[in-house]
Amino acid sequence: MADLVSDLLQSYEFLQARLEESVVCFTAYADKIAKKDIWFNLDTTNMKDICLEDAKEAWTPIQHLLLISSTDAPPLMSIRQTLMPYEKLLRVLGAKSVYYPTIEPPEKRSYQSLSATLGEMKNKGEMVDIVFISAIFSGRWSDNGEIILDEITSHTLFVLISSAYEEPIDWEEMTVNPEKLPQDLDANDKKLDLLINLHKGTDYWGMLALANQVEKKIVEQLRLFIRLDNAREYQEMAANSNAVVFEQACKRFCEKNEAALRGWEETVAALQSMDHDSSKTIVTSTRS
Numbered sequence: 001m002a003d004l005v006s007d008l009l010q011s012y013e014f015l016q017a018r019l020e021e022s023v024v025c026f027t028a029y030a031d032k033i034a035k036k037d038i039w040f041n042l043d044t045t046n047m048k049d050i051c052l053e054d055a056k057e058a059w060t061p062i063q064h065l066l067l068i069s070s071t072d073a074p075p076l077m078s079i080r081q082t083l084m085p086y087e088k089l090l091r092v093l094g095a096k097s098v099y100y101p102t103i104e105p106p107e108k109r110s111y112q113s114l115s116a117t118l119g120e121m122k123n124k125g126e127m128v129d130i131v132f133i134s135a136i137f138s139g140r141w142s143d144n145g146e147i148i149l150d151e152i153t154s155h156t157l158f159v160l161i162s163s164a165y166e167e168p169i170d171w172e173e174m175t176v177n178p179e180k181l182p183q184d185l186d187a188n189d190k191k192l193d194l195l196i197n198l199h200k201g202t203d204y205w206g207m208l209a210l211a212n213q214v215e216k217k218i219v220e221q222l223r224l225f226i227r228l229d230n231a232r233e234y235q236e237m238a239a240n241s242n243a244v245v246f247e248q249a250c251k252r253f254c255e256k257n258e259a260a261l262r263g264w265e266e267t268v269a270a271l272q273s274m275d276h277d278s279s280k281t282i283v284t285s286t287r288s
Contacts (some may be wrong), residue, residue: 001055002047008040009082016089026093035061037083039090042082043181058082062095063267066260069098071183072198073228075271076264078182096260100223101252105216106245111150155194156201174198174217176224192218192225192234200241217245226253228264 015022026033037059044050060077067087069078076096083090091097159169174191176183195218202211218225226234226249235250254261 001050001052005040005047005050005055005082008287012083012086012089016032016086016222019089019092022089023092034094035063037061039065040082041065041077041080044082045081061091062090063263065090065095067091067095067097069227070100070178070223071185071188073098073230073264074185075267076228096263098252098260100226101249101255101256103219103222103245103249103252106212106221107141108212108216153194155195156197159198160201160205160207160210163207169210169213171217176221177223185227188224192221193231196234196237196241196243196246199243199246203242215243215245218243222246222249224248227260228257229268231257231261 039060039062040055040058041060042050042054042058058080064076065083066076066078067090072078078098079087079090079095135179163169174194176188176191195214199211199214199218202208202214231250233251235247238244238247238250256262
């Protein structure tokens with residue numbers, strides 16, 4: 001296995017040293033090799049660490065490779081250690097790059113705390129419970145006169161109530177470890193879901209200081225949260241949660257990566273078509 005991988009990497013190096021010739025060759029035989037799994041994309045370059053099972057899953061066509069990407073976007077993969085030295089070659093042969101917009105985090109603002117607001121109401125002689133409940137269940141909470149409590153998760157309610165009593169917030173469960181490679185995409189999505197739902201709750205309850213912190217936390221981790229396969233969905237969720245800065249970040253990400261997004265959509269459609277054709281073949285064979 002070690003000799004095979006070593007020879008393969010030397011072949012990549014040979015091709016990269018002759019970029020113009022490589023482009024001509026790959027273009028001439030594009031119909032035969034463009035969709036072939038000839039790129040060995042693995043997290044280690046230490047041949048002793050490579051097992052047969054990992055090696056089998058490491059082969060991929062160039063259309064499934066992403067350059068300058070913090071995370072995968074299934075079925076597309078960011079390039080791993082074995083292919084990183086050959087980024088120039090992969091780029092000229094058609095691998096897509098992912099670009100992240102430069103987004104300034106929300107400006108930190110000073111807002112009156114919830115406890116201070118309640119204290120102010122009390123000092124004015126207002127019926128605190130009635131006035132406050134009236135305030136938090138107005139505006140965005142109400143949809144045609146109906147208040148949908150299910151839109152706010154138990155996690156969000158816990159954080160909101162804890163914050164109201166000025167208890168510290170556990171940000172760790174909503175923070176991604178950037179050193180973990182490859183990134184756990186499902187775990188990252190869950191962390192982002194917690195943050196978005198929390199922002200929605202803070203927006204509904206008028207807890208603007210906390211809303212500011214939450215959106216700042218999202219934007220700081222943008223490269224680990226947003227991918228080709230989820231940007232549009234999270235743009236809608238951001239709009240629904242009134243996370244304006246995050247919504248704009250998703251929008252600009254989609255605009256900057258229009259070609260890569262189109263490539264991802266085409267790849268997904270092609271794979272779905274293949275699965276559909278395979279299912280039809282199985283059904284036909286069974287009936288026969």
